[in-house]
Every structure is written in C-alpha cells, then in structure tokens.
Amino acid sequence: MEASEQGRSARKRKAILDAATQAFMAKGYSGTSMDDIAKQAAVSKQTVYKHFADKEKLFAEIVLATTDRVDAMVDMVADIPADAETLEENLTRLAHQFLAALTQPQVLQLRRLIIANADTFPELGATWYEQGFERVLATLAATFQRLADYGLLHIADAHLAANHFAGLLLWIPVNKAMFHGSPQHSQNDLDTYATAGAQAFLAAYRP
Numbered sequence: 001m002e003a004s005e006q007g008r009s010a011r012k013r014k015a016i017l018d019a020a021t022q023a024f025m026a027k028g029y030s031g032t033s034m035d036d037i038a039k040q041a042a043v044s045k046q047t048v049y050k051h052f053a054d055k056e057k058l059f060a061e062i063v064l065a066t067t068d069r070v071d072a073m074v075d076m077v078a079d080i081p082a083d084a085e086t087l088e089e090n091l092t093r094l095a096h097q098f099l100a101a102l103t104q105p106q107v108l109q110l111r112r113l114i115i116a117n118a119d120t121f122p123e124l125g126a127t128w129y130e131q132g133f134e135r136v137l138a139t140l141a142a143t144f145q146r147l148a149d150y151g152l153l154h155i156a157d158a159h160l161a162a163n164h165f166a167g168l169l170l171w172i173p174v175n176k177a178m179f180h181g182s183p184q185h186s187q188n189d190l191d192t193y194a195t196a197g198a199q200a201f202l203a204a205y206r207p
Contacts, residue, residue, distance in 0.1 A: 012041070012047055012051070013051050016038075016041045016048055017058075017061070017065075018041070019038075019040035020032070020041075020058050021062050024062065024113060025106070025109045029055075029059055029116070029120070032055070033055075034048050034058075037058070056121070059117075060121070063114060064124070064127065064128060064131070066110060066132070067128060067131040067132040067135075070132050070135055070136055072101075073098070073101050073136050074135055077098075077136060077139045077140045078139050078142070080094060082146065082147055082150040082152060084152055087147070087152055087202070087206070088199075088202055091198045091201065091202065092194060092195055092198040092199075094198075095165075095194035095197050095198040098194075099169050099170070099173070099193060100190065102170060102174070103170075103173050103177070103183060105182070105183055108177045108178075108182075108183060111178070112181070115178070136166075137159065137163060137166065138162075140162035140165060140166070141159040141161065141162040144158045144165075144205075145158040152206070152207075153205045153207070154205060154206070154207045155205060161201075161205060164204070164205075165201050168193075168197035168200050168201055169194060172189075172193060173190065
C-alpha cells in the first residue's frame with residue numbers, strides 16, 4: 001500500500017513538473033500561475049503546494065534539473081583523439097554535435113526564460129550557467145589543452161579558446177533565436193555554421 005502511494009506521488013510530481021515546464025515556456029514565469037500548473041497537470045492546487053512550497057521553488061527545480069542533461073555533452077567534448085591526421089574531421093564532427101545539442105527548440109526556450117528572469121533570480125541563472133554551459137566549456141578547455149600538449153594546437157589560454165570555439169558556432173543561430181523568440185535556422189544553416197566554425201578555429205589555433 002505504501003509503495004503504491006509513493007508511486008502515485010511520484011507520478012503526480014512528474015505531471016506537475018511537466019505541466020509547469022510547458023506553462024513557463026509558453027507564458028513565462030510571471031504569466032504562469034499555480035492554478036495554471038494544477039489545471040494542466042490535472043491535479044488540485046493543494047497537491048501542487050504539497051510537492052512545491054511556492055512557484056519560485058518549482059521554477060528553480062525545473063531550471064536546475066536541466067543541467068544534468070549536459071553530462072552527455074561533457075563526455076562528447078572530452079572524447080577527441082589526439083590525431084593530427086583526423087583533427088579537422090574530429091573538430092568538425094564535434095561542432096555539428098555541439099550545435100545540434102544547443103540549438104534544440106526547448107534548450108533555446110529555456111535559455112530565453114532564464115535570461116528573462118535573470119534580474120529576479122540572479123543566483124539561479126548563475127548556478128544554471130556554472131553547472132551547465134560552464135562545465136562544457138571547462139571540459140572543452142581541458143581537451144584543447146591536451147591537444148596542445150600533443151602539439152596539435154597552439155594555445156595560450158585554453159578557456160578562452162573554448163569560448164572562441166563555442167562563439168564561432170553559436171553566435172548566429174542563438175542570437176537570432178533570442179531576438180525572434182524561436183529558432184530561425186535550417187539544418188543546412190547549422191551544417192554551414194559547424195563546418196565554417198571549425199575551419200575558422202583551426203585557422204586561428206593550429207600551429
């Protein structure tokens with residue numbers, strides 16, 4: 001009986017999180033009420049408050065839960081072989097994977113949502129950045145330093161190089177999405193950004 005009750009509670013919690021995510025994405029933080037979330041989750045408002053003390057705590061849990069999703073990207077970034085003959089091919093492949101992961105519509109929506117509420121929740125935004133994107137950059141910097149140690153790259157500041165690599169890839173599609181409110185790129189656009197970005201990076205950093 002107790003296990004069954006725990007199962008129902010877990011399902012309701014997930015339904016609340018899913019409903020809140022959809023509501024925040026569609027209406028923003030200030031435009032979403034706990035009533036909206038309860039209705040979309042098909043539970044009572046009392047049930048929502050049983051799981052989450054207030055809207056701020058619910059929002060924070062949704063935002064910070066997404067930082068776990070970067071684990072796969074961290075592994076991907078770390079897995080670049082130190083092979084001079086395939087360096088351009090490997091970095092180009094990484095660029096394609098990097099763009100595919102970070103330009104997904106829900107990722108871009110979440111980014112806009114966090115930026116829009118950065119003044120209200122500055123610590124939440126900072127934590128999301130540090131536990132998410134900054135982890136990827138740190139791994140990328142370590143990878144570039146390893147490649148530099150093998151003589152494949154010439155790098156004075158590995159963390160700056162990681163930011164250059166990310167910026168070459170993300171500047172166009174992410175900025176367009178932020179200002180337009182939705183992705184503006186095609187798959188062909190992403191392919192072009194990935195290939196050109198990897199080439200520009202190697203032009204700057206290959207010995």
